[in-house]
Amino acid sequence: MSTKKISCVIIDDDSIIRNLMAALLRQLEFTVIGDVGHAHEGLKLCMDHTPTVVLLDINLPESDGLELLPQLLKLTPQPKVIMVSSEATGERVREALTGGASGFVVKPFTPARLLDAIGKAVGVKL
Template sequence: MAGKPTVLIIDDDTVLRSLMSSILRQEEYVVCGEASAADAGLKLCEQLKPGIVLLDINLPDHDGLEVLPEMLQMAHRPKVIMVSGEATMERVRAALGAGASGFVVKPLNAAKLIAAMEHALKSRAG
């Protein structure tokens, strides 16, 4: 095993989840699960204990920023990278201020997604 963490993807856009999953697998990350809503994502996060969670801000049942603190308080303490098409400075600051390890802007860019993943991993080691 390459030592890369498992990844959980929580996004209501099926095509985007598939794209993120494909990009991550090409980089030898293990995508352990996917969810299209916050509640389902929280349950999967508890069960699968991923190292990193990619969390959409605009979910059908909850705002990702409301879910972020719950994830960060889980026993296995995953790194959480927020994903959003609404990347205003206010939203980015709110996410990072609440403990997110990174922020990826939609439309998705593979290089930026991988850079955010690598940054989150470095911040874990430090």
């Protein structure tokens, strides 16, 4: 699978993190549908555009990424959701993975770690 065929939505309240992830993915020719800072905006973007992958923070204004996760997993086609958070306690990671997340990347992250998680989620080596 070419990275051009992997479409992504980034949902994170930190604009610097969003811009960093978006720039990295675009540089590697992923299709970045959009990046938003609020859960409800992210859900709408995903409903309108059906991304392959959603990069989702836990701490969001108005909602928690773990509360948004089951809503994203109800979409058709179902996106692969990778949690990207500094809130990486064992309990939070377990909650995300048992809730259906395809991976968990701890902030601060390296580009290699993010790409590895995306590759594992979609079943390709990046």
